[in-house]
Amino acid sequence: MVRDPYWLHAYWEVTPRSLRRARESLGEGWDGHRWILRVHVYPGGEPRASADHFDVALNPDARNWYLRVPHPSSAYEGSIGLLARDGTYYPLARSERVRTPGTEVEETADLHWDLHAETEVAAPATDRIGRELPSSESVLGFGASETLQSGEAPSSGDVTRPPGEGDVRFTAEAELILYGSTEPDARLTIQGKPVALRRDGTFTVRFQLPDGLQRIPCSATSADGRVRRTIDLVVERRTDFRTEGPEDAGR
Amino acid sequence: MxxxxxxxxxxxxxxxxxxxxxxxxxxxxxxxxxxxxxxxxxxxxxxxxxxxxxxxxxxxxxxxxxxxxxxxxxxxxxxDPLLQDRYLVHLDDRIDLAAREVSRTRLIPPLHALARSYHRIFRRTRRRYAERYGRxxxxxxxxxxxxxxxxxxxxxxxxxxxxxxxxxxxxxxxxxxxxxxxxxxxxxxxxxxxxxxxxxxxxxxxxxxxxxxxxxxxxxxxxxxxxxxxxxxxxxxxxxxxxxxxxxxxxxxxxxxxxxxxxxxxxxPRYREFYRDVGFDLEYGYLRPYLHGDGARTGLGIKYYRITGGHGPKQPxxxxxxxxxxxxxxxxxxxxxxxxxxxxxxxxxxxxxxxxxxxxxxxxxxxxxxxxxxxxxxxxxxxxxxxxxxxxxxxxxxxxxxxxxGLPCPSSWGRGGFAEVWLNDRNDWIYPHLHRAEGRLVELANRFARSAPAPPAERALSQAARELLLAQSSDWAFIIGMGTMVDYATGRIEAHLGRFDMLVRALLEERIDERALSEFEEKDNLFPSLDYRVFADRI
CATH class of the missing domain: 3.20.110.10 (Glycoside hydrolase 38, N terminal domain)
Known part of the structure; x- marks a missing residue:
């Protein structure tokens, strides 16, 4: 498969049967053989008879390979096989011809692409050649997440900064849970706002607690409206921040 | 003019x-x-x-x-009616959470106003979806x-x-x-x-x-x-x-x-911060009823902060x-x-x-x-x-x-401009499997298109085509390449190709299990008029 103008990806599986045949055919040359990926190059895509080729040594356990190729906008054909010590090459599987995209303006038409082997179904990739970006003037990020993450949108907790080198992410928040019970048919207000009771007359309300002094009057009024009881809760939160460590920590 | x-x-x-x-x-x-x-x-x-x-x-x-x-x-x-129903359940959950948020934020006016806005937005969304559009x-x-x-x-x-x-x-x-x-x-x-x-x-x-x-x-x-x-x-x-x-x-x-x-x-900096969501910010026990079965924190669609910029705390x-x-x-x-x-x-x-x-x-x-x-x-x-x-x-x-x-140059809008987002050392294992299934389906389509297969075979072939198409979604390779929901994406490829293989095997052995076939048709129920012959050669 063509990954980009400079990289191809090949996968294959060789059956024991074809390996046996290779062994028979190579005879004594079998000793000391090496696995190679032989790549025929058709610069500019021209199917000239005498194409250049180069070999890539393979690990015998490899089932796929990323292949750096020299020319964009060119056709390639690969085969994997065994190279005997005397230079005899025994191909085991051959690919279709594939063509890399150009990095500049080009004129010729395309050919197919795919590496085929006698049987397929390969194991997950184990071998890898590093990646390299083609020069492209239009690489503008693929997905929103990528772009936004690298943008001016650090994701930090409320009272901390995004961790810098050696920094530590830390948030601490406080909520106030206010609960109690009254007659199931009473009317309850908290800070003047009506609050629903559970069937048994109990209630739970939670507030995110800001800094400062909070006055939270709670009142229950009997169903007939004749008795009203009030409980005033006063709560204070004070938050201080401290950072210890190297002078620039958390800056 | x-x-x-x-x-x-x-x-x-x-x-x-x-x-x-x-x-x-x-x-x-x-x-x-x-x-x-x-x-x-x-x-x-x-x-x-x-x-x-x-x-x-x-x-x-x-x-x-x-x-x-x-x-x-x-x-x-x-x-899809099932997903339409589930969307309403999902919205009801959001409305419920937003209502709790209205109460929880009462001591902090700017957040309180935002919580009310979300409550209003979600209720309005529900009305529009259910009533105006009839889902x-x-x-x-x-x-x-x-x-x-x-x-x-x-x-x-x-x-x-x-x-x-x-x-x-x-x-x-x-x-x-x-x-x-x-x-x-x-x-x-x-x-x-x-x-x-x-x-x-x-x-x-x-x-x-x-x-x-x-x-x-x-x-x-x-x-x-x-x-x-x-x-x-x-x-x-x-x-x-x-x-x-x-x-x-x-x-x-x-x-x-x-x-x-x-x-x-x-x-x-004035725009809403995507990554600050109550699903990640609030106390766990309070959120638990709104999280999925595994209890992992996830975004819940209520976001109080703007991007803000700089290193200070986020502004509402x-x-x-x-x-x-x-x-x-x-x-x-x-x-x-x-x-x-x-x-x-x-x-x-x-x-x-x-x-x-x-x-x-x-x-x-x-x-x-x-x-x-x-x-x-x-x-x-x-x-x-x-x-x-x-x-x-x-x-x-x-x-x-x-x-x-003229003819365009082979290209994509992914990083690098070609195929590397969908073909790299994390996701390249997909392709031998996909290619094998593609080869097999084309071959079967050619073989059966010439005869007139019996109805169950016809259905099995078309379902196999659905399963292959689903396995081909670029989304799976993308997700695996990005390293995000890898298990899910991998599971999807395996599930679709597994169903594909089962159907093909049953077809070749002339032992189609109609119950399994119906189950797959119900599960992967898209493209009702799909005909497997679309994979056959055209003469």
Whole structure:
């Protein structure tokens, strides 16, 4: 498969049967053989008879390979096989011809692409050649997440900064849970706002607690409206921040 | 006014394209399923706000134009009764949480006001979805198409990345023809154009597009600038391929205005911060009823903070100020495009064109204010008809009878510009499996297309085709490549290819288990009219 103008990806599986045949055919040359990926190059895509080729040594356990190729906008054909010590090459599987995209303006038409082997179904990739970006003037990020993450949108907790080198992410928040019970048919207000009771007359309300002094009057009024009881809760939160460590920590 | 006179009066065309797509995620076997939230969040944050914005423009008689691609998997999900029911359950959960938030934030006025806004928004969303649209959004998009303002187009059937498929053109044909048929089924007429999944173009695709009756597609900028031969005005004119189908190239400046990590609009400090969500910020026990079965924290759609910038604490979000900002950004975008078109107009012998395509889900989901930006942009552009003309791709083609000819360069809009996002050391293991299944299905389609298989065999083949198409979604390779929801994506490929193998084996052994077949048909129930023969060779 063509990954980009400079990289191809090949996968294959060789059956024991074809390996046996290779062994028979190579005879004594079998000793000391090496696995190679032989790549025929058709610069500019021209199917000239005498194409250049180069070999890539393979690990015998490899089932796929990323292949750096020299020319964009060119056709390639690969085969994997065994190279005997005397230079005899025994191909085991051959690919279709594939063509890399150009990095500049080009004129010729395309050919197919795919590496085929006698049987397929390969194991997950184990071998890898590093990646390299083609020069492209239009690489503008693929997905929103990528772009936004690298943008001016650090994701930090409320009272901390995004961790810098050696920094530590830390948030601490406080909520106030206010609960109690009254007659199931009473009317309850908290800070003047009506609050629903559970069937048994109990209630739970939670507030995110800001800094400062909070006055939270709670009142229950009997169903007939004749008795009203009030409980005033006063709560204070004070938050201080401290950072210890190297002078620039958390800056 | 004649076409020629009209051509002289406006200095150039702006073609805005939105591509809406989500992979097919539907799990009837579970009562709730985390990944189904992708659809639900996109409905709340993108599809409904977008519909509302566009409908408001129609109501206000604003003469706007927009191309909107709706992928066949997204259309299938929006039209699915099970997912429609589940969306309402999801919304009820959000409404309930927002109501609790109204109470919980009472001591902090700015957050309290925001919580009330969310409560209002979610309730309104529910009303619109259930009552105005009767849970069915596709007819609403179709109605917009009937006004002529919106051109609905399609995409690959399951958003398969075409350049990495084997057994072409058969596999390409299946992705493209199934998409066209589904589009016609949902929207009442065949699409005029197609958004290539991930803008993934390889040579020969244009012939299959032509065969499917399509008139245009889109490629990334270098698909045009490195074409053989490149058109004189590069992305500012369409390129007619030898098959007759036109290729539109993405305008890099329009893309940068939105996508640039440094100065793209969505990074503005007044906009809503995507990553600060109550689902991650609040106390666990309080949130637990709203989380999924595994109890992992997840976004719950209530976000109180704006991006803010700098290193200080995040500031509370302000809907009004953010909306003002979005309007400013729309104005800025429009000014830049007008300036560019004026420059080009001086040099070109035909109306210059700017094609600005974006993922639809960027607007609203990632960039919360995006739908406002689109509405403002369309409104302002319509007011400025002397300087800029909004067009659909078909309109532009109709107005430029003489087109440059050539073949685009193979390309995609992914990182690197080619295939590396979908082919790297994390996800390359997928392809031998996919290619094996592709080869097998093409072979079976050829074999059985000649005979007339018995009804169960016919059904098994078509279901096998559905399973293969689902396994081909570029989303799985993308997710695995990004290292995000790897287990889910891997599981999906394995499940679809597992079902594929079972069906093929049963077919070859002439032992079709109709119960299993019905189960697969119920599970992966999209594309009801799909016929496996679409994978066969054409003589």
């Amino acid at each position: 004649t076409a020629a006179a009209e051509g002289r009066s406006a200095p150039g065309d702006l073609c805005l394209v939105l591509h809406a797509h989500l992979p097919f995620v539907r799990h009837p076997e579970h009562p709730r399923f985390l990944e189904e939230d992708w659809l639900f969040e996109a409905i709340t944050e993108t599809y409904l706000p977008l519909l509302e914005a566009l409908e408001r423009l129609v109501d206000d008689c604003v003469p706007f134009r927009l191309a909107l691609s709706i992928s066949p998997t997204l259309a299938a999900m929006l039209d 069915r959004l596709l007819p609403a998009f179709r109605a917009l198409q009937e006004t002529g303002a919106v051109e609905l187009i399609t995409c690959g059937a399951t958003h398969g990345f075409l350049p990495l498929m084997s057994r072409r053109p058969n596999t390409w044909r299946a992705q493209i023809h199934v998409a066209v048929a589904e589009h016609a089924r949902h929207f009442g007429r065949p699409p005029s154009g197609l958004w290539l999944p991930e803008c993934g173009y390889d040579r020969g695709i244009e012939e299959i597009l032509h065969e499917a009756g399509l008139r245009y597609f889109f490629v990334e900028t270098h698909g045009i600038t490195r074409a053989s031969p490149p058109p004189r005005w590069e992305v500012h004119e369409p390129l007619r391929t030898p098959s007759g189908v036109a290729a539109f190239g993405r305008d890099p400046d329009s893309a940068a205005s939105v996508w640039s990590a440094r100065d793209g609009y969505p990074g503005d 979000y302000d809907f009004g100020r953010a909306a003002e900002r979005a309007a400013m950004h729309a104005e800025d975008f429009l000014e830049k495009r007008k300036r560019r078109l004026a420059e080009l107009r001086g040099r070109m012998d035909r109306p210059p064109l700017i094609v600005a395509p974006y993922d639809a889900e960027l607007f609203g989901h990632w960039w919360f204010e995006g739908p406002i930006w689109i509405e403002e942009l369309l409104r302002r552009a319509a007011r400025d008809a002397d300087a800029i003309r909004l067009v659909t791709p078909s309109e532009h083609l109709g107005r430029t009878p003489e087109q440059a000819t």
